Amino acid sequence: xxxxxxxxxxxxxxxxxxxxxxxxxxxxxxxxxxxxxxxxxxxxxxxxxxxxxxxxxxxxxxxxxxxxxxxxxxxxxxxxxxxxxxxxxxxxxxxxxxxxxxxxxxxxxxxxxxxxxxxxxxxxxxxxxxxxxxxxxxxxxxxxxxxxxxxxxxxxxxxxxxxxxxxxxxxxxxxxxxxxxxxxxxxxxxxxxxxxxxxxxxxxxxxxxxxxxxxxxxxxxxxxxxxxxxxxxxxxxxxxxxxxxxxxxxxxxxxxxxxxxxxxxxxxxxxxxxxxxxxxxxxxxxxxxxxxxxxxxxxxxxxxxxxxxxxxxxxxxxxxxxxxxxxxxxxxxxxxxxxxxxxxxxxxxxxxxxxxxxxxxxxxxxxxxxxxxxxxxxxxxxxxxxxxxxxxxxxxxxxxxxxxxxxxxxxxxxxxxxxxxxxxxxxxxxxxxxxxxxxxxxxxxxxxxxxxxxxxxxxxxxxxxxxxxxxxxxxxxxxxxxxxxxxxxxxxxxxxxxxxxxxxxxxxxxxxxxxxxxxxxxxxxxxxxxxxx
Numbered sequence: 465x466x467x468x469x470x471x472x473x474x475x476x477x478x479x480x481x482x483x484x485x486x487x488x489x490x491x492x493x494x495x496x497x498x499x500x501x502x503x504x505x506x507x508x509x510x511x512x513x514x515x516x517x518x519x520x521x522x523x524x525x526x527x528x529x530x531x532x533x534x535x536x537x538x539x540x541x542x543x544x545x546x547x548x549x550x551x552x553x554x555x556x557x558x559x560x561x562x563x564x565x566x567x568x569x570x571x572x573x574x575x576x577x578x579x580x581x582x583x584x585x586x587x588x589x590x591x592x593x594x595x596x597x598x599x600x601x602x603x604x605x606x607x608x609x610x611x612x613x614x615x616x617x618x619x620x621x622x623x624x625x626x627x628x629x630x631x632x633x634x635x636x637x638x639x640x641x642x643x644x645x646x647x648x649x650x651x652x653x654x655x656x657x658x659x660x661x662x663x664x665x666x667x668x669x670x671x672x673x674x675x676x677x678x679x680x681x682x683x684x685x686x687x688x689x690x691x692x693x694x695x696x697x698x699x700x701x702x703x704x705x706x707x708x709x710x711x712x713x714x715x716x717x718x719x720x721x722x723x724x725x726x727x728x729x730x731x732x733x734x735x736x737x738x739x740x741x742x743x744x745x746x747x748x749x750x751x752x753x754x755x756x757x758x759x760x761x762x763x764x765x766x767x768x769x770x771x772x773x774x775x776x777x778x779x780x781x782x783x784x785x786x787x788x789x790x791x792x793x794x795x796x797x798x799x800x801x802x803x804x805x806x807x808x809x810x811x812x813x814x815x816x817x818x819x820x821x822x823x824x825x826x827x828x829x830x831x832x833x834x835x836x837x838x839x840x841x842x843x844x845x846x847x848x849x850x851x852x853x854x855x856x857x858x859x860x861x862x863x864x865x866x867x868x869x870x871x872x873x874x875x876x877x878x879x880x881x882x883x884x885x886x887x888x889x890x891x892x893x894x895x896x897x898x899x900x901x902x903x904x905x906x907x908x909x910x911x912x913x914x915x916x917x918x919x920x921x922x923x924x925x926x927x928x929x930x931x932x933x934x935x936x937x938x939x940x941x942x943x944x945x946x947x948x949x950x951x952x953x954x955x956x957x958x959x960x961x962x963x964x965x966x967x968x969x970x971x972x973x974x975x976x977x978x979x980x981x982x983x984x985x986x987x988x989x990x991x992x993x994x995x996x997x
Contacts, residue, residue: 465505465749466505467480467485467505468480468481468484469481469504470499470500470501470502470879472874472875472877478499481499482497482499485498485499487749487750487752489738489742492738492739492895493885493886493887493892494752494883494885494895494899495882495884496752496755496881497882497883497884498755498758498759500870500873500874500880500881500882501759501837501880501881502762503758503762503763504762507762508748508749508758511748511910514910515748515754515906515910516746518754518906518909518910519746519906522902522905522906522909523744525542525905527551528550531916532708532916532917534914534917534919535916537705537916538551539706539711539916540555540704540707541708541711541715542740543555543556544714545733545734545736545737545740545894546733547559558702558704562701562715562716563719563729563730563733566701566716566719566720566729567723567729569720569723570720570722570723570729571723573615573643573723574614574726580640580677581673581676582640584640584641586615587615587616588615588617588635588638588641588642588643589615589617589618589643589644589721589724590631590632590635590642590663591617591618591619591647591721592620592656592660593619593647593648593656593681593717594621594622594653594655594656595621595709595710595790595794596709596710596711596712596717596790596791597647597649597656597681597709597712597717598619598620599621599783599787600718601617601721602619602621603783603787603893604713604718604722604725604893605725606780607780607781607783607888607893608722608727608889608890608893609727610725610727613725614725614726614727615643615724616638617721617724617725618631618634619631620659620663621655623654623655623658623659628659628662629662632662632663639667639670642677643677643678643679643698643724644660644663644664644678644679645678645680645720646678646679646680646681646682646688647681647682647703647717648680648682648686649703649707649709650686651682651683651687651690651691652687653925654925664678675697675698678697678698679697679698679701680697680700680701681700681703681716681720682700682701682702682703683702683703684702684704701716701720702715702716703715703716703717708916708918710790710795711901713897714894722890727890728890731889731890732890732893732894734894735890735891735893735895736894736895736897736898737898739752739896743898743899753900753902753903754906756881756903757903757906759837759879759881760772760907761907761911764811766910766911768810768811768812769835770837771811771813771814771835771836771837772788772792772811772812772813772815772836772837772838772839773813773814773815773836773837773838773839774813774841775815775816775818775821775838775839775840775841775866775869776817776818776841777817777818777819777840777841777842777862777863777865777866778842778888779817780888781841782816782817785813785814785815785817787897788815789813789814791900791901792813792900792904793810793811793812793813794921795904795908795915795916796810796904796915797810798810798913798914799919799920800913801911801912801913802912802913807911807913809911809913811907815839818866826872826873830872830873830876830878831876834876834877834878836878836879837880837881838870838878838879838881839880839882839883840880840882840883841882841883841884841885841896842863842882842883842884842885843884843885843886843888844886844887845886845887845888846858846859847859870882931964934964934965934968935972937957938965938969938972939972941957942994942995943995945994945995945996945997946994947982947992947993948992948994949989949991949992949993950966950969950988950989953965969981978995978997979993980994980995980996982994
């Protein structure tokens with residue numbers, strides 16, 4: 465396919481390029497415009513063979529191949545929204561059963577058929593999850609919940625001591641009518657375990673029981689599953705081994721919040737499924753995910769040399785930038801390719817929302833370093849509840865701000881993609897999520913990396929575990945109540961680091977008065993540490 469090169473100085477040429485490259489799907493009501501990205505027709509033609517291989521690999525993935533070879537796992541998030549494509553009937557039937565169970569549970573909670581031990585309806589949800597187990601549900605609730613409908617949600621996605629108790633205290637009088645949802649695939653991730661332990665103690669200290677209001681979302685037979693089973697928790701939902709956290713939103717991790725805010729699970733899944741169908745097309749210009757992957761590859765020379773700035777011009781999509789940040793960066797940020805070669809790949813993502821960012825960093829985007837491309841996201845259908853003043857609605861101004869920013873960037877040859885949705889609901893949100901999931905998968909095939917594991921995250925977990933072990937060792941050394949320098953402590957603990965010891969002692973001294981430190985904190989070698997009774 466031949467089309468004009470990007471040339472902002474030539475309106476007729478640019479109009480021709482816009483028309484040739486514009487993608488539209490009527491059922492979703494979505495337009496995707498890549499015409500202001502520096503992709504040439506020759507570059508696109510050169511990618512065709514690579515895309516044919518990528519499409520083939522995606523077919524194999526959906527058919528049940530071990531696509532996450534580093535962890536010897538299937539990659540099955542596409543099956544969640546269309547169980548008919550699952551590689552065997554057992555998986556397909558289990559997915560369908562889970563969807564029915566979530567729908568049924570949500571209806572019973574909202575209708576008051578499931579109540580607390582005092583006969584009260586549940587009013588709130590305290591959601592404990594990290595990464596995709598927190599961001600996906602947060603996106604669902606922030607973008608889809610209607611005022612006065614469904615349960616109120618509070619999210620715990622960090623182990624900041626102040627944050628934990630601040631959020632628990634927000635529940636106040638609704639504590640007894642709060643469901644506690646704990647999401648952990650393995651049941652061994654420290655953050656949700658810590659959050660669960662703190663929430664449980666807070667609840668029981670107030671005189672309420674835990675098990676009758678606790679829900680687990682976890683892998684079958686995980687440590688969390690066994691705990692929930694042994695203690696007769698209210699409900700256990702499945703998080704299959706073949707679904708990664710960052711692509712779990714079409715499973716119980718995302719569907720349970722949809723049910724508990726009174727929205728339509730099937731509408732969301734149908735949006736995902738329809739986008740999946742059109743992103744299986746093997747002609748690049750007819751496949752919106754392939755179009756996105758092609759311009760990501762072209763603009764960053766296949767090396768991630770440009771950041772993606774996500775600007776959704778819709779308050780309901782404020783969390784979407786953070787959601788994409790994890791989906792894209794955890795999937796594509798890899799040191800080693802599938803041939804075992806060191807490549808240090810990645811695609812940095814940041815953003816917030818529309819006109820807010822125009823007054824934050826768009827100044828640099830237009831006039832500063834040219835190391836990015838923008839992805840604009842707009843919704844055409846405005847709220848009917850907002851009146852026009854002087855014949856203009858806020859939506860008119862918002863559209864003008866988006867177009868103005870897009871044009872201002874183009875004037876300086878700054879690249880951008882524009883995604884336009886006719887309206888925003890659970891269907892279009894599902895489609896939007898599925899679009900980026902497939903784009904990430906295709907781009908990963910182009911650069912030959914495994915998009916479905918996260919060795920860097922695992923390395924961080926291991927390092928954190930080692931630090932906690934070192935803290936325990938330091939506390940043992942100081943039990944004799946003698947004074948020690950950092951170097952002396954280091955000599956007593958094999959393979960320890962003086963810097964790590966300094967950082968641990970600084971934290972211990974700040975939070976526990978039994979540890980006394982003499983010396984000058986600006987001169988770490990001068991410090992002497994002693995434990996007092």
